[in-house]
Amino acid sequence: MTELAEPVRPTDRxxxxxxxxxxxxxxxxxxxxxxxxxxxxxxxxxxxCAHCRRRMKVQVLPVGWSAACVEHGEIRG
Amino acid sequence: MPEILDQARTQVLENGxxxxxxxxxxxxxxxxxxxxxxxxxxxxxxxxWCGPEVEVEGIVSLKTGxxxxxxxxxSQSGLFTSPVRSVWLDIPSLVEAAKQxxxxxATEFCIVAAVRGPDARLMKQxxxxxxxxxxxxxxxxxxxxxxxxxEQVDELVDMGVHRYNHNLETCRSYxxxxxxxHSWEERWETLRMVRESGMEVCCGGILGLGxxxxxxxxxxxxxxxxxxxxxxxxxxxxxxxxxxxxRPVVEGKDALRAIAAFRLAMPRTILRYAGGREIxxxxxxxxxxxxxxxxxxxxxxxxxxxxxxxxxxxxxxxDLKMPVKALSETL
Ligand code: SF4
Ligand SMILES: [Zn+2]
Ligand SMILES: [Zn+2]
Numbered sequence: 443m444t445e446l447a448e449p450v451r452p453t454d455r456x457x458x459x460x461x462x463x464x465x466x467x468x469x470x471x472x473x474x475x476x477x478x479x480x481x482x483x484x485x486x487x488x489x490x491c492a493h494c495r496r497r498m499k500v501q502v503l504p505v506g507w508s509a510a511c512v513e514h515g516e517i518r519g
Numbered sequence: 520m521p522e523i524l525d526q527a528r529t530q531v532l533e534n535g536x537x538x539x540x541x542x543x544x545x546x547x548x549x550x551x552x553x554x555x556x557x558x559x560x561x562x563x564x565x566x567x568w569c570g571p572e573v574e575v576e577g578i579v580s581l582k583t584g585x586x587x588x589x590x591x592x593x594s595q596s597g598l599f600t601s602p603v604r605s606v607w608l609d610i611p612s613l614v615e616a617a618k619q620x621x622x623x624x625a626t627e628f629c630i631v632a633a634v635r636g637p638d639a640r641l642m643k644q645x646x647x648x649x650x651x652x653x654x655x656x657x658x659x660x661x662x663x664x665x666x667x668x669x670e671q672v673d674e675l676v677d678m679g680v681h682r683y684n685h686n687l688e689t690c691r692s693y694x695x696x697x698x699x700x701h702s703w704e705e706r707w708e709t710l711r712m713v714r715e716s717g718m719e720v721c722c723g724g725i726l727g728l729g730x731x732x733x734x735x736x737x738x739x740x741x742x743x744x745x746x747x748x749x750x751x752x753x754x755x756x757x758x759x760x761x762x763x764x765x766r767p768v769v770e771g772k773d774a775l776r777a778i779a780a781f782r783l784a785m786p787r788t789i790l791r792y793a794g795g796r797e798i799x800x801x802x803x804x805x806x807x808x809x810x811x812x813x814x815x816x817x818x819x820x821x822x823x824x825x826x827x828x829x830x831x832x833x834x835x836x837x838d839l840k841m842p843v844k845a846l847s848e849t850l
Contacts, residue, residue: 466759468602484825485797485825485826486823486825487823487824489602498604499604499606500604500823501580501583501606501608501612502583502821502824502825503579503612503619504578504579504616504619504620504819504820505619505820505829506820507820507825
């Protein structure tokens with residue numbers, strides 16, 4: 443994820459270089475305080491869509507995972 | 520040498536008789552300076568009564584989330600504000616997961632569902648899924664589907680499920696603090712039926728739920744009474760949105776003390792590293808546990824969280840000169 447030079451509000455995404463929502467806790471990325479989320483994500487799949495904050499349907503598999511947002515599609519890791 | 524370790528050397532190592540509750544408590548209360556000796560003895564016990572092989576298992580969630588029960592540690596309960604959503608795995612993906620697991624050299628593949636107990640839909644999925652795996656993959660199939668009726672136990676036997684996991688989670692006296700939607704005794708009843716059916720019994724729990732050291736010893740003694748084929752040992756990984764989401768993780772040394780103590784209570788069981796070891800013990804502690812009584816691992820990911828890559832564990836086993844148990848030894 444790219445560092446933001448300036449805070450970007452979730453409602454003002456035009457030109458944003460980073461998704462507006464934390465994919466672990468669903469909080470606003472711009473408010474900060476997600477270092478612990480980023481650390482935890484090493485051993486967890488994402489739970490929230492980073493683009494729209496919807497809770498995703500997540501399937502963890504022995505190798506890898508998939509996470510699907512009804513609006514923004516599926517991502518895999 | 521503390522008296523309890525001298526006693527354990529004769530009683531457990533030489534005679535194969537596990538420590539009772541007070542003995543386990545004495546081990547759990549050993550000061551740090553005696554922890555290496557306790558781990559060393561537990562390792563000798565494991566080598567003497569189980570051998571050097573390590574049983575490798577993979578697990579997968581067939582039905583995730585939306586569970587009606589309220590186990591306070593669990594992100595899959597539908598009663599908490601956990602972000603985990605309900606999702607079902609299809610049969611082709613289940614078979615693929617079994618194949619990936621078998622590729623690691625694992626002999627066990629456990630299919631898990633977040634339910635109070637199976638309904639007709641889940642049993643149908645199991646019947647199809649287990650048949651498809653058995654037709655295509657060389658691996659033993661285990662299951663963990665919550666509380667069972669006698670009819671469901673018989674059905675699982677018929678499908679060829681060889682081992683059933685049903686954790687007591689914690690000791691009897693602490694259980695009502697952790698789960699209120701069903702009782703410890705209901706879980707015990709399922710375990711009794713599984714045992715009588717001839718399936719292997721897999722039963723363990725989670726440390727770090729807020730139980731006292733005395734209650735940890737109580738739990739080990741109750742497991743020893745059940746005498747399961749396998750005991751999976753989890754350490755709480757506090758999940759956001761659950762009632763135990765803010766609890767601290769178990770301290771590494773306490774986790775290792777528990778590993779040694781549980782091994783000394785159950786010299787012959789398969790004592791498996793399950794969830795939470797990554798955050799509780801890290802890489803170094805993982806190694807210490809494998810040299811302190813553990814003789815089985817879950818490789819790869821868990822049900823809702825991720826584990827270390829399977830290769831990290833397999834490399835460690837090679838390093839420790841512990842062979843992976845072969846499929847022929849499990850039949
Ligand atoms: S029964 Fe199993 S899936 Fe359901 S809340 Fe309890 S631990 Fe979680
Ligand atoms: Zn966050
Ligand atoms: Zn989305």
